[in-house]
Amino acid sequence: MSWNGGDDAGGGWQANGGENVASGGWSGGAATNGATNGDVSFGGGGDAFGSGGDAFGAGDGFGGGDEGGGGGACRNCGQEGHFARECPEPRQMTGECFNCGEVGHNKADCPNPRVERPFSGQCKNCLKEGHRVSECTEPREMGHLFKGVPDKTDEEAWAMVVDADQDRDLDDFRLAFKTYLKALKTNSIPINLAQLEKTLRDDKMNVFLIALEKEISDVMTIVSPDGKLDCKYVLGFYFSDKPRRKNAVEGWPADPEDNIKRLEDAGFVEDRRVPKCANCGELGHIRKNCSEEQEEPIGRPEVKCMVCQELGHRARDCKQERPDPFACRNCKQHGHTSRECPEPRSAEGVECRKCHEMGHFSNECPNAPKFECRNCGEEGHKASECEKPRVMKCRNCGEEGHVSRECDKPRDPSTVTCRNCDEVGHFSKECPKPRDWSRVKCPICEEMGHGPRKCPKANEAGGGGFDTGGASGFGGGAESSGGFGGGFDSAPAASAGGGGWDSGVNVSSGGGW
Structure with a gap:
């Protein structure tokens, strides 16, 4: 070449x-x-x-003529000159609706009720096609149980079980036990947990197979190694046939014979693989397919707008005008605060302390009970606002013309209300009940619950003593302004040696008492 x-x-x-x-x-x-x-x-x-x-640019090529098909036609309307995303025609729905099966609309716009269609997928339980997991009656496919488990013969797997038992390692024993179960299942040998427990006891091995009675969730199930669903007992591995913890006593078998019977219906806890409705709590469907009335989930946090105080959106999505935080709270104007506002006080947003309604003050409450004037006995005004001449009425005898302190009659206990127990007929100092300190207000700290003797702030002020130079001591020095005249024998400021009973200096003029 x-x-x-x-x-x-x-x-x-x-x-x-x-x-x-x-x-x-x-x-x-x-x-x-x-x-x-x-x-x-x-x-x-x-x-x-x-x-x-058959050239690249002709006939059936990428950019060929009419014989090559393709072209630049719109996928929606079939016309040329634009793409489907730019098509002015309404979108053509050519497929079936996933909800009702009709042609012409999608599931989101479907006006029809949901129509059950034949299920053609794979069952999550038995891995067969044609039915859902909620309708499955077949045993579970247990291939996932042996995931990561080595392939051994039954003799090799049993040797692993013996070695793990002698080492008293439960993790190794579980792996060896699953390896042995896999070997039995590969050889199509039925798995009998009760017979395996008898073999362990005959060989005097350390590990016990215990069938425990436990309460599990409804979305979980107990599956036997053969795939049987809804078993009653949970299989566990222990070094003793007696419970060692208090929380295991309740579900522990009574004796070895009871344990053997339980092992006939024991297995591992697994997911049921059936959806649970969050609306009605039933198994077999989810919330969006529930036929019951939709209820608002309890305990779900609600989003509240800080601008309009409404639920359902955040402040960033609020369409109302945002108030100015620096404006006057009374007139909503700038340049001054609410205490400096020249406008009359607005009742907008004010809650009445009497009727707890919004829009008015408590002194203007229309729902408040009408009070009676103690001067004239009429309703609608107080005695201080009464326009009639003042009428003096004694609270002791009920007669007019004098007050109770001028009454010459004996004190009537029936008109007295005790301030300690609120009962009529005696004074608080004569009350037979224990002193209610929750009604007592301290005159020092003005707090409820104690008197001046037990007030913690009574001695916090700088109280002086006989030898202190404080603001109120008996022996204040020359520079102190407190005390009884600056001390008993105070010296002049130039040669003062401190206060006291005798300063030790010739005093020309003493303060004294």
């Missing part, structure tokens, strides 16, 4: 041949090019790159 085969040869890369050698080069020559003697040339005829037939 050579790059040039001779005078009559086609140009390019081809084999050396005679005069009429078929051209196989990159470009056909003058006499023997691809159109004359060859059918595979880069620029010749036949199946050439740029000529007719």
